[in-house]
Amino acid sequence: xxxxxxxxxxxxxxxxxxxxxxxxxxxxxxxxxxxxxxxxxxxxxxxxxxxxxxxxxxxxxxxxxxxxxxxxxxxxxxxxxxxxxxxxxxxxxxxxxxxxxxxxxxxxxxxxxxxxxxxxxxxxxxxxxxxxxxxxxxxxxxxxxxxxxxxxxxxxxxxxxxxxxxxxxxxxxxxxxxxxxxxxxxxxxxxxxxxxxxxxxxxxxxxxxxxxxxxxxxxxxxxxxxxxxxxxxxxxxxxxxxxxxxxxxxxxxxxxxxxxxxxxxxxxxxxxxxxxxxxxxxxxxxxxxxxxxxxxxxxxxxxxxxxxxxxxxxxxxxxxxxxxxxxxxxxxxxxxxxxxxxxxxxxxxxxxxxxxxxxxxxxxxxxxxxxxxxxxxxxxxxxxxxxxxxxxxxxxxxxxxxxxxxxxxxxxxxxxxxxxxxxxxxxxx
Numbered sequence: 001x002x003x004x005x006x007x008x009x010x011x012x013x014x015x016x017x018x019x020x021x022x023x024x025x026x027x028x029x030x031x032x033x034x035x036x037x038x039x040x041x042x043x044x045x046x047x048x049x050x051x052x053x054x055x056x057x058x059x060x061x062x063x064x065x066x067x068x069x070x071x072x073x074x075x076x077x078x079x080x081x082x083x084x085x086x087x088x089x090x091x092x093x094x095x096x097x098x099x100x101x102x103x104x105x106x107x108x109x110x111x112x113x114x115x116x117x118x119x120x121x122x123x124x125x126x127x128x129x130x131x132x133x134x135x136x137x138x139x140x141x142x143x144x145x146x147x148x149x150x151x152x153x154x155x156x157x158x159x160x161x162x163x164x165x166x167x168x169x170x171x172x173x174x175x176x177x178x179x180x181x182x183x184x185x186x187x188x189x190x191x192x193x194x195x196x197x198x199x200x201x202x203x204x205x206x207x208x209x210x211x212x213x214x215x216x217x218x219x220x221x222x223x224x225x226x227x228x229x230x231x232x233x234x235x236x237x238x239x240x241x242x243x244x245x246x247x248x249x250x251x252x253x254x255x256x257x258x259x260x261x262x263x264x265x266x267x268x269x270x271x272x273x274x275x276x277x278x279x280x281x282x283x284x285x286x287x288x289x290x291x292x293x294x295x296x297x298x299x300x301x302x303x304x305x306x307x308x309x310x311x312x313x314x315x316x317x318x319x320x321x322x323x324x325x326x327x328x329x330x331x332x333x334x335x336x337x338x339x340x341x342x343x344x345x346x347x348x349x350x351x352x353x354x355x356x357x358x359x360x361x362x363x364x365x366x367x368x369x370x371x372x373x374x375x376x377x378x379x380x381x382x383x384x385x386x387x388x389x390x391x392x393x394x395x396x397x398x399x400x401x402x403x404x405x406x407x408x409x410x411x412x413x414x415x416x417x418x419x420x421x422x423x424x425x426x427x428x429x
Contacts, residue, residue, distance in 0.1 A: 077229025
């Protein structure tokens with residue numbers, strides 16, 4: 001009887017592992033295809049347009065990066081609470097939390113849309129048609145950021161990750177197809193190319209949403225999501241949207257629109273390299289949270305990530321070395337207008353290694369103690385500008401910003417590993 005139970009448990013574990021691998025494969029397959037389409041599309045745009053034009057467009061994207069915090073941590077709260085209460089078999093609780101968070105993000109999307117509409121109307125009064133198109137594109141994009149971000153946070157199971165990847169692939173195909181209008185419409189083509197896939201993605205996320213619920217604005221329930229999510233969102237927003245916004249603002253300040261345009265292509269390459277680490281992270285996080293909810297053990301939850309992290313990080317290092325060589329050969333041939341950005345692109349490749357190394361940090365997220373996550377972000381935010389300032393006389397403005405950002409993220413990663421080591425040490429064996 002004992003042998004039969006042991007074999008049954010091993011069979012269940014093997015099935016679960018196959019599901020995880022299948023989910024990662026589906027998500028990675030969809031995302032790598034989307035990333036390749038995005039990268040090729042970005043390179044084609046760079047072939048047609050100079051860095052000054054792409055930099056002009058990027059100027060209009062900076063405000064929305066800083067406004068992302070208005071979701072008040074509802075994404076982070078749902079990322080944590082949906083698998084947490086799912087593991088405790090409380091579907092009604094999941095539905096009520098998601099309903100309140102959905103209502104809030106629809107409200108925020110509406111308010112931000114009105115603000116961008118006002119900016120577009122003011123630009124129209126001035127006769128600035130670039131401003132009109134730029135702000136209207138962000139009006140549509142904000143729905144992808146807030147309501148689309150909320151919807152994607154509700155995709156938490158194995159099968160839902162596959163559906164998520166399919167929708168992202170549709171967006172990538174639209175984005176790639178719209179490259180054809182860029183040579184003819186220039187700046188205005190860039191606006192259309194960003195706005196149309198964004199709003200189409202929101203429609204598909206809504207149509208295929210896992211939780212078919214009616215959104216209700218319930219302040220008490222919303223505050224429950226915010227209490228969990230806002231602390232993580234605060235640090236997460238600093239580390240993602242605010243950090244990215246600061247990178248773009250510094251690039252614009254130190255390198256002008258041309259420098260910001262060079263950074264735009266480097267960002268496309270960076271996002272492409274991050275696809276595999278992000279796919280693994282998205283699949284592993286809810287499983288780590290569920291494990292922590294059931295067992296209450298940091299050590300057990302963390303053990304699920306460490307071996308995968310070692311292999312993933314080593315793989316990314318090899319890929320970065322290969323791509324570093326290829327950039328020097330291909331950029332002068334494919335996008336000669338961006339040759340000056342090659343050093344920036346090479347630095348951007350290394351962000352994927354840090355993304356892979358950050359996989360165990362989902363354990364810090366699972367504990368619900370945001371300060372453990374936040375201390376590393378504070379250190380990184382101090383190191384980032386300080387490094388950029390010290391490097392600027394040596395390597396120049398825009399490269400100093402990229403290197404400073406990389407060094408800052410490295411500092412954050414090291415601090416987070418110290419936090420994990422302390423948690424493991426304090427836990428009773």
